[in-house]
Amino acid sequence: MTDNMENKIHRALQRVPPPPGFEERLLAAVRSKGPKTTLSKKYAWRLALAAGLVLAISIPYIHAHRKRRAEEAKAQLMLALRITSQKLNYVLERAMHEARVNSNPSPAEDTQ
Amino acid sequence: MDIELEMLGTAAETLCADQMPFEEIVGRHSGMVYSIALRFLGDSGLAEDVAQEAFLRLSMNLKHIKSETHMALWLRRVAARLCIDEQRKFRKRFVPLESTPEPHSNDISEDFLELERIRALVAELPEKTRMTLILRFQEALSPPEIAHTLGTSLNSIKSRLRRGLATLRERLGHTKEIN
Structure with a gap:
């Protein structure tokens, strides 16, 4: 009875042949997804790692470079302001001197 | 001998799987993977998806395959896992129509109907019991081999196996009584 039953299950569950074109579809799917996915994943991982390393190394340099440029610009601005200030002081002194001369004529001019 | 070592295959059949043309590997094993998936899921589209995924994974793991026997074991294991995952996604259970052979004679014999009934009852079994029966009766694996595969x-x-067979016996007996 048991043997007969198991024999029937064997017969009922025989392998089913795949439909026509199955192997071709399977191979095409594996070819389209397989190696490309593997390679791209592998390289994407390496690329991401390399990019991360480059960023990690270069960020402090970029930061230092920007800071140096900012300090140079600041120094140039200070110099320009100092020069402008000196020029303005000079012009102001000249103007005050001219005004003083015009308001107090020289004694020689008075006697004539 | 340890079942694991036994399943990896003998030295004589050891192969460098990554040197074998992939077409040949597909030709040898795709029927097995497709059939396991079809019997389990009852849908040829899903069975093809499972087979494609199994072979895709194989293509990425060829260097780890030690022999022809190991390859079959590996594929069965991956197919079984994929089938159970797929089943849990959809929770669909229906009779695999594609597995039904066309009757050759004009009248459908009682034997044909009985086999058909067995297939339908297997499709209704809980997923782990169903996969165990498929590996036992379709793939003719021994219980230790099934244990290793799953x-x-x-x-x-x-x-x-005991539970599955008892359920089938009980339900078949019941339907016979009704008929």
Whole structure:
């Protein structure tokens, strides 16, 4: 009875042949997804790692470079302001001197 | 001999799987993977998806395959896992129509109907019991081989086989009584 039953299950569950074109579809799917996915994943991982390393190394340099440029610009601005200030002081002194001369004529001019 | 070592195959049949043309590997094993998936899921589209995924994974793991026997074991294991995952996604259970052979004679014999009924009853079994029966009766694996393939204990496999067969026997008896 048991043997007969198991024999029937064997017969009922025989392998089913795949439909026509199955192997071709399977191979095409594996070819389209397989190696490309593997390679791209592998390289994407390496690329991401390399990019991360480059960023990690270069960020402090970029930061230092920007800071140096900012300090140079600041120094140039200070110099320009100092020069402008000196020029303005000079012009102001000249103007005050001219005004003083015009308001107090020289004694020689008075006697004539 | 340890079942694991036994399943990896003998030295004589050891192969460098990554040197074998992939077309040949597909030709040898795709029917097995497709059939396991079809019997389990009952849908040829899903069975093809499972087969494609199994071979895709194989293509990425060829260097780890040690022999022809190991390859078959590996594919069965991956197919079984993929089938159970797929089943849990959809929770669909229906009779695999594609597995039904066309009757050759004009009248459908009682034997044909009985086999058909068995297939329908197997499709209704809980997923782990169903996969165990498929591996036992379709793939003719021994209980230790099934345990190894599904990564479970031998006692658990024996228990599933007993339960599955008892359920089939009971339901077949019941339908016969009704008829």
